Amino acid sequence: METLTDERIKELELKANEIRQSIIEMLLEAKSGHTAGPLGMADIFTYLYFHGLKHNPKNPEWEERDRLVLSNGHICPVLYATMAHAGYFPIEELKTLRKFGSRLQGHPHRDFLPMLETSSGPLGSGLSQTVGMALADRIDSGRSSDRTIYCLMSDGEHDSGNIWEGAMLAGKEKLQNLIAIVDRNNIQIDGFTEDIMPLEPLADKWRAWNWHVQEINGHDMQEINNAIGEAKAVFEKPSVIIAHTIPGKGVKEFERKFEWHGKPPNAEEAAVALNELRSLGGQISGYHND
Amino acid sequence: MIDPNLNSNVFDENVEQQPIRKGFGEGLLIAGEADSRIVGLCADLTESTQMHLFKNKFPERYVQIGVAEQNLATVASGMAAMGKIPFITSYAMFSPGRNWEQIRTTIAYNNRPVKIAGSHAGISVGPDGGTHQAVEDMAIMRVIPRMVVISPCDSIEARKATIAAAKTDAPVYIRLAREKTPLITTEETPFEIGKAQVFWSPANGVEPQAGIVVTGTLVIKALIAAKALQEEGIEVKVINLATIKPLDEETIINLAKECGAIVTVEEHQVHGGMGGALAECLASNYPVPQEFIGVNDEFGQSGTMEELWKHYKMDTSDIINAVRNVMKRKK
Numbered sequence: 192m193e194t195l196t197d198e199r200i201k202e203l204e205l206k207a208n209e210i211r212q213s214i215i216e217m218l219l220e221a222k223s224g225h226t227a228g229p230l231g232m233a234d235i236f237t238y239l240y241f242h243g244l245k246h247n248p249k250n251p252e253w254e255e256r257d258r259l260v261l262s263n264g265h266i267c268p269v270l271y272a273t274m275a276h277a278g279y280f281p282i283e284e285l286k287t288l289r290k291f292g293s294r295l296q297g298h299p300h301r302d303f304l305p306m307l308e309t310s311s312g313p314l315g316s317g318l319s320q321t322v323g324m325a326l327a328d329r330i331d332s333g334r335s336s337d338r339t340i341y342c343l344m345s346d347g348e349h350d351s352g353n354i355w356e357g358a359m360l361a362g363k364e365k366l367q368n369l370i371a372i373v374d375r376n377n378i379q380i381d382g383f384t385e386d387i388m389p390l391e392p393l394a395d396k397w398r399a400w401n402w403h404v405q406e407i408n409g410h411d412m413q414e415i416n417n418a419i420g421e422a423k424a425v426f427e428k429p430s431v432i433i434a435h436t437i438p439g440k441g442v443k444e445f446e447r448k449f450e451w452h453g454k455p456p457n458a459e460e461a462a463v464a465l466n467e468l469r470s471l472g473g474q475i476s477g478y479h480n481d
Numbered sequence: 482m483i484d485p486n487l488n489s490n491v492f493d494e495n496v497e498q499q500p501i502r503k504g505f506g507e508g509l510l511i512a513g514e515a516d517s518r519i520v521g522l523c524a525d526l527t528e529s530t531q532m533h534l535f536k537n538k539f540p541e542r543y544v545q546i547g548v549a550e551q552n553l554a555t556v557a558s559g560m561a562a563m564g565k566i567p568f569i570t571s572y573a574m575f576s577p578g579r580n581w582e583q584i585r586t587t588i589a590y591n592n593r594p595v596k597i598a599g600s601h602a603g604i605s606v607g608p609d610g611g612t613h614q615a616v617e618d619m620a621i622m623r624v625i626p627r628m629v630v631i632s633p634c635d636s637i638e639a640r641k642a643t644i645a646a647a648k649t650d651a652p653v654y655i656r657l658a659r660e661k662t663p664l665i666t667t668e669e670t671p672f673e674i675g676k677a678q679v680f681w682s683p684a685n686g687v688e689p690q691a692g693i694v695v696t697g698t699l700v701i702k703a704l705i706a707a708k709a710l711q712e713e714g715i716e717v718k719v720i721n722l723a724t725i726k727p728l729d730e731e732t733i734i735n736l737a738k739e740c741g742a743i744v745t746v747e748e749h750q751v752h753g754g755m756g757g758a759l760a761e762c763l764a765s766n767y768p769v770p771q772e773f774i775g776v777n778d779e780f781g782q783s784g785t786m787e788e789l790w791k792h793y794k795m796d797t798s799d800i801i802n803a804v805r806n807v808m809k810r811k812k
Contacts, residue, residue, distance in 0.1 A: 258562075258563075260559075300590070301591055301592065302590075302592065308562065309558070309559075309562065309587070309591055310586065310587075310590050310591050311586075312586070313582055313586050315551075316551070316555045316558075316583055316586065316587050319551070319552050319555030319556045319558075319559065320555050320556070320558050320559035320562065320587060321559060322552075322555075322556050322559060323555065323556035323557060323558060323559020323560040323561075323562070323563075323567075324559040324560070324562055324563050325559075326544060326556065326559070326560060327520070327559070327560040327562075327563035327564070327565050328563060330520070330541065330542060330565070331563070352551065353551040353552060353555060353583065356546075356547075356549035356551060356552035357552055357555065357556070359547070359549075360544075360546060360547070360549075360552060360556065364544075
């Protein structure tokens with residue numbers, strides 16, 4: 192994976208900013224949904240859909256595509272927003288989030304949006320699905336497969352035994368075509384992860400399951416790029432990237448507050464958030480000051 | 482009289498016996514030979530569930546999951562997403578017993594053609610005791626949209642059901658039993674998912690006085706009961722209901738019209754089981770008196786298969802009594 196140029200980083204950061212704006216707009220319209228997680232993962236989703244992922248928005252069924260499974264389905268506003276910006280469906284459709292008849296169900300559902308790799312929402316089961324995908328890929332293409340299977344998952348869902356089961360199997364099977372990206376934002380619904388159910392030492396747990404482990408700043412495009420590149424270069428093990436992120440990233444008022452895990456902004460809060468995003472945190476003059 | 486397509490020795494004392502799960506193992510091997518998309522996953526019970534036949538032939542298409550049934554279901558879902566047709570096996574108590582939500586969400590909700598084989602179902606598991614006797618599995622599987630539920634009556638039917646399951650696009654639950662039970666069907670007996678079959682009819686075109694609908698291991702008991710009833714002048718019709726879902730409503734409603742009274746027989750909780758499925762259908766279409774043979778809201782225990790069938794009132798004599806009782810309730 193080549194190093195990103197400064198220009199490319201700037202492009203990706205601006206795209207992530209647009210996606211964050213869409214997240215705020217769709218949540219405002221939906222009047223329910225999760226805010227912190229989607230904002231926190233906007234950089235990683237942007238990197239993947241606009242740089243790292245082998246995919247074709249005009250042909251979602253393309254057999255040779257990489258597979259991206261979102262395990263913690265509740266952060267789907269970032270998945271939907273990124274997919275829309277990448278060209279899978281009209282950006283305007285984002286405003287139908289969580290509404291009756293919408294393809295954008297409150298938690299992802301393939302019946303409504305078949306281009307999704309899986310339906311998700313109940314926590315803890317995405318990693319194992321990607322383990323199954325990686326195993327199937329190995330049966331078909333051997334260990335020189337050119338497809339990468341990505342699992343995007345949360346830290347809180349490590350409480351679930353299903354994650355441990357999937358991680359152990361992937362380690363046993365040395366699934367080099369599998370990359371898990373953990374959103375290490377330290378919050379879950381009831382509070383901070385280390386108060387609810389301590390996960391640390393998290394990296395050591397993954398090492399013990401025989402995974403290649405990297406820890407990165409999940410908002411730094413260059414670090415994300417380098418980590419994916421390194422993960423792809425590891426042949427003997429599956430790879431996990433523990434991405435340290437700030438929940439609510441991009442909107443100062445929301446950042447690091449677990450109260451924003453499961454609620455949408457109201458009109459006033461959304462205006463503040465959009466203003467902050469459109470002015471790039473006050474660096475340029477906003478155009479949403481009304 | 483017994484259907485001519487069935488084993489003519491079925492009432493002999495020394496009728497050939499095989500465990501129902503054996504037919505599953507044989508069927509999986511045959512299906513695996515015919516379709517390279519088929520993969521096998523097991524949660525540390527490969528030989529018990531008879532998956533070893535497939536594993537030995539196709540080691541590269543077999544995955545040992547370990548004692549992790551939630552992983553069993555979710556990994557299978559992922560493999561199905563890549564075009565595989567996964568068969569997953571464990572004891573019914575653990576799969577679908579332990580991994581219900583994973584089956585619902587990642588397999589059925591996702592519309593993935595995973596085939597779930599739950600072995601050692603029913604109280605006939607015997608000495609292992611109540612922890613290992615799944616008598617709730619059909620209830621929890623049949624409430625899941627899209628899920629097909631099959632409960633074969635013998636090893637041969639299990640083999641055919643397994644081969645048929647491999648060819649459907651639907652997720653399927655196949656219920657298997659541990660102990661040897663008589664071979665009732667033959668190679669000639671037709672099998673089709675969703676089709677109920679008449680296994681016993683009154684002699685000489687006489688009208689049946691009651692219908693018995695039975696599934697799984699107890700089909701033999703129902704046939705013996707039908708024969709005994711005929712000897713005392715009571716004619717019944719026996720339907721083998723191998724597919725619990727989708728229910729063959731036409732056959733069931735016609736049976737109700739023809740007999741006016743029905744006894745259902747299953748090695749499962751009465752609540753939510755096959756009898757319940759019939760009652761749901763008949764209450765809406767053609768209500769008739771119904772008696773339920775099954776486990777009545779209690780757990781199993783250790784014992785031999787025959788001791789337990791007797792204790793939980795699923796024996797031939799219990800079926801005969803239920804037929805007499807239901808006939809009294811006819812209008």
